[in-house]
Amino acid sequence: xxQSRREFLTLLGAGTAALSGLSATSRPARAAGxxxxxxxxxxxxxxxxxxxxxxxxxxxEVVNDYFNAESEMITKLRTNPGVYDVVLINSARTQxxxxxxxxxxxxxxxxxxxxxxxxxxxxxxxxxxxxxxxxVAWLWGMNSLAIRDGRPLPESYGALADPAYxxxxxxxxxxxxxxxxxxxMTGQDMNAPKDLKPIGDWLKSLKPNIxxxxxxxxxxxxxxxxxxxxxxxYWSGASVRSQRNFKLPVTFVVPKEGAVGWLDTLAIPASxxxxxxxxxxxxxxISPDFYxxxxxxxxxxxxxxxxxMDRLPADDLNRRVHAAHYLETMTLMAPxxxxxxxxxxxLWQEVKAYYAG
Amino acid sequence: xxLAARTYILAVLIFLYLPIxxxxxxxxxxxxxxxxxxxxxxxxxVELMSNRKLLNASWNSVLIAAITAVIATVLGTLAxxxxxRRQFFGKEALRLLLLPPIAIPWLITGTxxxxxxxxxxxxxxxxxxxxxxxxxxxxxxxxVVGTGLTTIRAxxxxxxxxxxxxxxxxxxxxxxPLLAPSIFGAxxxxxxxxxxxxxxxxxxxxxxxxxxxxEIYSAIRKGFTPEINAVCTILLLGSVSIFLLFTLFAKPxxxxxxx
Amino acid sequence: xxxxxxxxxxxxxxxxxxAVPSAGLRLPSWLVTLTMLLPTYAWxxxxxxxxxxxxxxxxxxxxxxxxxxxxxxxxxxxRAFIDQPYLIGVxxxxxxxxxxxxxxxxxxxxxxxxxxxxxxxxxLRETLLILVILPFWTNGLVRVFSWTMVIREGGFLDLLxxxxxxxxxxxxxxxxxxxxxxxxxxxxLPYMVLTCYIALVTIDDSILEAAESLGARKWTVLWRIIxxxxxxxxxxxxxxxxxxxxxxxxEPRILGGPRGVTLGTVIEEQFTQAFxxxxxxxLSFTILALVLGIFATFSGVLRRSSSL
Numbered sequence: 001x002x003q004s005r006r007e008f009l010t011l012l013g014a015g016t017a018a019l020s021g022l023s024a025t026s027r028p029a030r031a032a033g034x035x036x037x038x039x040x041x042x043x044x045x046x047x048x049x050x051x052x053x054x055x056x057x058x059x060x061e062v063v064n065d066y067f068n069a070e071s072e073m074i075t076k077l078r079t080n081p082g083v084y085d086v087v088l089i090n091s092a093r094t095q096x097x098x099x100x101x102x103x104x105x106x107x108x109x110x111x112x113x114x115x116x117x118x119x120x121x122x123x124x125x126x127x128x129x130x131x132x133x134x135x136v137a138w139l140w141g142m143n144s145l146a147i148r149d150g151r152p153l154p155e156s157y158g159a160l161a162d163p164a165y166x167x168x169x170x171x172x173x174x175x176x177x178x179x180x181x182x183x184x185m186t187g188q189d190m191n192a193p194k195d196l197k198p199i200g201d202w203l204k205s206l207k208p209n210i211x212x213x214x215x216x217x218x219x220x221x222x223x224x225x226x227x228x229x230x231x232x233x234y235w236s237g238a239s240v241r242s243q244r245n246f247k248l249p250v251t252f253v254v255p256k257e258g259a260v261g262w263l264d265t266l267a268i269p270a271s272x273x274x275x276x277x278x279x280x281x282x283x284x285x286i287s288p289d290f291y292x293x294x295x296x297x298x299x300x301x302x303x304x305x306x307x308x309m310d311r312l313p314a315d316d317l318n319r320r321v322h323a324a325h326y327l328e329t330m331t332l333m334a335p336x337x338x339x340x341x342x343x344x345x346x347l348w349q350e351v352k353a354y355y356a357g
Numbered sequence: 358x359x360l361a362a363r364t365y366i367l368a369v370l371i372f373l374y375l376p377i378x379x380x381x382x383x384x385x386x387x388x389x390x391x392x393x394x395x396x397x398x399x400x401x402x403v404e405l406m407s408n409r410k411l412l413n414a415s416w417n418s419v420l421i422a423a424i425t426a427v428i429a430t431v432l433g434t435l436a437x438x439x440x441x442r443r444q445f446f447g448k449e450a451l452r453l454l455l456l457p458p459i460a461i462p463w464l465i466t467g468t469x470x471x472x473x474x475x476x477x478x479x480x481x482x483x484x485x486x487x488x489x490x491x492x493x494x495x496x497x498x499x500x501v502v503g504t505g506l507t508t509i510r511a512x513x514x515x516x517x518x519x520x521x522x523x524x525x526x527x528x529x530x531x532x533x534p535l536l537a538p539s540i541f542g543a544x545x546x547x548x549x550x551x552x553x554x555x556x557x558x559x560x561x562x563x564x565x566x567x568x569x570x571x572e573i574y575s576a577i578r579k580g581f582t583p584e585i586n587a588v589c590t591i592l593l594l595g596s597v598s599i600f601l602l603f604t605l606f607a608k609p610x611x612x613x614x615x616x
Numbered sequence: 617x618x619x620x621x622x623x624x625x626x627x628x629x630x631x632x633x634x635a636v637p638s639a640g641l642r643l644p645s646w647l648v649t650l651t652m653l654l655p656t657y658a659w660x661x662x663x664x665x666x667x668x669x670x671x672x673x674x675x676x677x678x679x680x681x682x683x684x685x686x687x688x689x690x691x692x693x694x695r696a697f698i699d700q701p702y703l704i705g706v707x708x709x710x711x712x713x714x715x716x717x718x719x720x721x722x723x724x725x726x727x728x729x730x731x732x733x734x735x736x737x738x739x740l741r742e743t744l745l746i747l748v749i750l751p752f753w754t755n756g757l758v759r760v761f762s763w764t765m766v767i768r769e770g771g772f773l774d775l776l777x778x779x780x781x782x783x784x785x786x787x788x789x790x791x792x793x794x795x796x797x798x799x800x801x802x803x804x805l806p807y808m809v810l811t812c813y814i815a816l817v818t819i820d821d822s823i824l825e826a827a828e829s830l831g832a833r834k835w836t837v838l839w840r841i842i843x844x845x846x847x848x849x850x851x852x853x854x855x856x857x858x859x860x861x862x863x864x865x866x867e868p869r870i871l872g873g874p875r876g877v878t879l880g881t882v883i884e885e886q887f888t889q890a891f892x893x894x895x896x897x898x899l900s901f902t903i904l905a906l907v908l909g910i911f912a913t914f915s916g917v918l919r920r921s922s923s924l
Contacts, residue, residue, distance in 0.1 A: 036564065041575045065564040066575045071891030075468075078682050079475040083563075100683035171874075175889060212791060212873040218581060225390040226768055246390055338679070345890035346700060349882060353702040356709065356877035362735035366744060369728045369805075373751045376762035376802065379772060380754065383765065391765060393775070432656045439652035443645075451657065453908060458664045459856065460907045462863035462880055464887055465900050469667035472682070476670075492663030495656055500852045504811050507848040508818045538817065542749075542810045549752040573757050589754050596753050600746045 035277040036063040038076060039088040044139075044285065044294055054284050060277050077102045081271040085278040091263040092176075092333040094127040094135055104270045105132035111283045116307035120327070126335055127265055135265030136282050139237075141301030141322070142259035142330055143177045146234035146242075148224075149249035156255045157181050159231060161206050169209040170223060170232035175341075175348035176333060177233060177260050178203055184257035191334040196347050203351045210355050217241070224248055237301035240318050244299050252321050254329075261330030263304070377593070384586030391583070401583040405591075408584060411572055415588055418552055418568040421483070425490040425551035430544040432491075433498025434536075438528075440499065441506040442514075455496040463556040466493070471560040485561040486568070490554055494547035501546060505539025506532075675897035693898030703882070703899075710862050710878040713793065717800040718858040722850055724801070725808025729849070730842065732809075733816040745813065749806050756803060760870050763799050764790055767871075791873030799867040804860075808853035815849030816842070859907055863900065879903060 039045045046064040055061060065084070067073040070093050077087060077097065089097060097103050108114040114122065114136060121137040128134070145154050160169055160181070171178065180190035182199030193199060211229045214220045217238045223229060225248060236259070239252035266285060268278045284290055291308035294300045295318045302322030303309055312319040336344070383391050387398035405411065440448060458466065470489050471481070479485055509532060517527040555570030562571050569592075573585055674680055675694070681687045697703050728748065732741055751759070766772045769788035777784040789795050819842070827837050843850075865884040868876030879899060886896030 063564050068559075068575065069888035072888060074891070075471070075682070079471055080481070099685070210874050215869075218576075222390050225388075225392050226770065228768070342890065342892060345885070345892070349877075349885065350700065350702050352874070353706050353877050355874040356872075357705060359735045362731035366728060366731050366736075369724060369809075370744075370747055373748065373802065373805065376759050376766060377751055377754060379762040379765055380758055383762070391761075393770070432659060435652040436656035439649050443649045443652070445646070445649050451653070453911065454657070454660065454665065456855075456859065456907060456911065457668055457904060458660065460859045460863065460904045461668060461900050462860075462865065462883055464865070464884055465671060465897060466664060466668065468887055468893065469671040470663065473667035473670050488659075488663045492660055495660060497856065499656070500856060501811060501814065504848050504852045505814045508815045508845070535818075539814045542745075542814060545746075545749050546752075546807070546810070549749070552753055553756045555757070570755055570757065573755055585755075585758055589758050593750070593754050596750060600743075600750070 033059055033277070034061045034063055035085045035274055035281045036065065036083060037086045037088075037281070038065050038067060038073060038084045039086075040068075041066045043088065044290075044300065045086070045088070045281075047294060047298070050284075050290055050294070053290075054281065057284070058277075058280050060280060062281065074100075074102070077269055081269075082273055083271075084269050085272040085274045086281055087267050087269055088138075089127075089135055089265050089267050090333070091124055091126040091135070091137075091265055092335050094265065094267065095335045097267070098127075098129070098134055101270055103134045103267050104272070104275070105134055106136055106268055106279070106282070108133055108136070110279050111136060111286070113283050113286045113288075113305065116288070116305040117286070118304055118306050118327070121263055121304040124263060124332075126263075127267075135267035136286060137304035138264050138266045138282075138286055139301040140261060140263045140304055140327070142236040142254065142261050142326060143172060143174075143180075143233060144236065144252065144254045144259040146232050146239050146250050146252050148230040149251060151230055153251065153253050154231065154255055157185055157257055159255070160209065160233075161202075163208070165209050165231045167209065167211050168230040169206065170212050170214050170220065170229040171206070171210055172233040172235075173213040173215040173352075175344045176336075178348050178351070179344045180260045180331070180333075181233065190260065190331050191336070192340070196343060200347050200351055203348075204354050207355055213352070213355075221246055221248065224250065235301075236321050237299060237318075240321055241299035244317060254326060259326060259330040261326075261332045263332060264301075380586050381590045381593075384583050384590050386583060389582050401587045404582075405584045405587045411569070411584065411588055414567050414572045415569045415592065417483070417566065418570065419592070421487055421490060421558075421568060422548045422551040424487060425494050426544045426548040428491045429494035429498050429547040430540060433495045433543065433547070434502050434540055436495070437499045437502035437506060438532075441503055455499055458493055458496050463493070463554070467556040467560040470557060474561065481561045482563045483566045486558050486566070489557040489561055490551040493554060493557065494550045497546045497550055498543040501543040502536065502539050505536050505542075509535045671893075671897045672901055674894050675901055677894050680891075680893045690894075693895045694902065696895060696899060697902075703879075706877055706882060707879055709793075710880065713796055713800065713868070713878060714858050714861045716797050717804060717861050718854050720797065720801045721805050721808040721857050722854060725805055725853060726812050726843075726846060726850060728805075728809045729812035729816050729846070732813055733819065745810075748809050751802075752806050757866060757870075759803065760799050760867055763795075763802070763871060767795055767798070790871065792875055793872070795871040796868050796876055799871045800861055800864065803867065804857040807856040808850075811853035811856070812846050812849035815846045819845055855911075862903055862907070 037045045041064075044050070045062070051062045065076070067076055070090060073087065073089070074093070074097055077084065078100065089103075094103070108122075117137055121140060122128075122133070124137065145157070145159070147154060159165065160171075179193065179196075179199055182202045183190040183193045185202050186193075186195075186198045188194060188199070212223055214223060214232070217235070220232070220234065220238065221242055224232070224242065225246070234250075234252065236252055239250060242248040242250055266282045268275055268282075272278055286303070286305050286308070288303075288305060288308040288311045291300070291303045291305065292311045295303070295308075295312060296316060299318060302318070309319065309322070309324070382395065384401055385397055385399065386392075387396045387400060440452060467489075470485075474480060474485050474488075479488065513531050513535070514524075514527045517531045518524060522530065553570060555568075555574045558568045559571045559574055562568065567575075569588065573581055576585070676689055676691065678688045678690050678692075679685050692699070697707070732744055732748075736744055764771075767788055768790040769786045771788055771790070773787050774784070777787050823841065824837060827841055832840070863880045863883065865878065865880035868878045868881055869884075870876075872878075883896045883899050886892045886899070890896075
């Protein structure tokens, strides 16, 4: 009895030792010379060749962590103080993070490549307060329509309701985008619609056409490749990748109502302990060198850096899809007050329940 | 009758293994978008061998699942025996407390753990994942072992005791051997619960301590490639061969001979 | 006295394990019980019950108390089914999916377990049992994706059908309720097989032989003897299936497409997209309350029937 007890204790001790050892090694190395980035997976900051080039240039090692939803990004920032040095934030969400003092202002003077940023994007009011920038404009893109080659190019979002596409439409499963399209079709401001009822009615009228709802680029590609749908709401940058990397017969179209635009920024969390490294990394991310490589080899949204866009060949697919004039015609997603966001979500939820019924 | 029964088992196995067969086949299909027609390629296995991150994550998964299975099976079996064989006040309440971990979607449990572990300083990482996984697996063990206990006749234990065996001895000599298949089954489930658990791991993993399901879940947005199928196939073949060795070398039906 | 009744009779307290003072070891009974239960319940409390308690308190708040935002007490999230009536339809869909999945698993699983217990033995039985559980060890997400490739139009099912009859119409049924149920049955069946098997493997041949020698027909034996004996297994299997299926979101989302709107997906979106933890938590605790309610009712019924 005694013996087995001793054995058990030894075992327990060994187990604990093993565990603490493991948890120590599993923590990211926090030595000087790293920068920990919180971003979507596969969204530029984790391109292998880029991290290699950045390390050669600066000696800084990049550690990536990911989020799968914007709300999750804010939760991770809150519950992991000191872990992250750079975070990707959609400009419509910056104020939410700022309200909790999660972000520090970035001094653009310390980021040489910021000189090339399009002023309209650089100083966007969603993240610029009293001349201080709580994020560096990095990429912009559009949510609009994608059509299978061989079908007529749609002139309006009304095509989503066209009986010609019965059971052949894929919607992006996102409340803000869906409500925005409804707002366009009912002549309202997508960021502050006055009357949600007609928007809901229009979205519900798409029901006979809705084949599927997609929420990831992967799901979109696999569904499109399997001929599940012909017309879809899609992301501009993803459409370039689908055409170029997967050879899918698809064309990105912005109809007359204009696109739903968005702007992503790279921000520095207030709790970051590697701010200099963070600035160096942001500087690299907005550089024309990185962007040129990323956009031409892999496919990316549009850079907020005008010099980076100018570096692309004139006939480059990415450049054509993100032509500069769209910057003027698209409606940028604006920060939403909580109750409005909740209203959007509830309406979209209701519409989806209607599709399911 | 026997033939019909065995044919039925075969049909069920075909149903269970149909998607597994597809999973394995697509690991050898060239198209990164899983497009048909099928065209053979070992490309994804070659890719996988140089994907250290995926291999590391797979190893973490197996390790966590094994430790979880051991801890949860020991603790859960003790609790199941107490719940089924001992008399005390509040037993029903304790039984009901096993339901929340199963009934509340893992996403909520995971979020709750993240916040609570943050508040209490437990934090994230390998240890946090393990704490979470064991807790999720325990109710499964208690329920499975508890089912085994209700079908083992308590009068056998009593008979042993009335013949002079001390209760502990009666338990180890009579009940435990009869219970062995249930405990073994419970351990297999605990292992499976942990191995497939992505939500809790996802919230509690730090960069670098991630597990295979976390990698797969994070890859959904960007797209996962047949490399994932390759790694799943390797894991599956690994466990099949371990079990084949196990059943070949273990004495068949050893645990039940004494019944 | 039938065997199952005997098996469910709890041992008299003074004969129970650990209660009888034995030669070397004298521990008070309550201490033994406590030692057996404490590790499990302490672990559950720390890792799940306390965190869920925190989540329960969030469900009564206007916002998640993590940021600097003012938080107030409210019941409004528990009024969701009244304020957003379409949720009742969603709950009905979830319930249907849960019931169908549990029912199909019970039927298929019970007969699989019976076949394993009665028609196989020794090494073959162990191998088959392990083969039933092994699919569980592959990633659930990848398994569900594999199903999409089987049942989509032009998928493996269609390829198979067209290899027999080239002009066969598409059999694909991806993005439908049956697709969701198929995926869920596939994912949860092993639970039912195992719990039923555990209950059935202890059946004494002599009881069945006695029944048959007394002239009982096969169906009578099945309904009057085997099913009651398997009852504990059927019940715990149903718990392990019905309860999590109500909150499942991966299978409905991937296999159901636009048809896959369930309580599970609604809750998931409150956490991931809408960032409305209080509402998501309130919905899950409503489900939990329903589940506990069902169990409180049923455990009474079960106890009554077993005391007969």
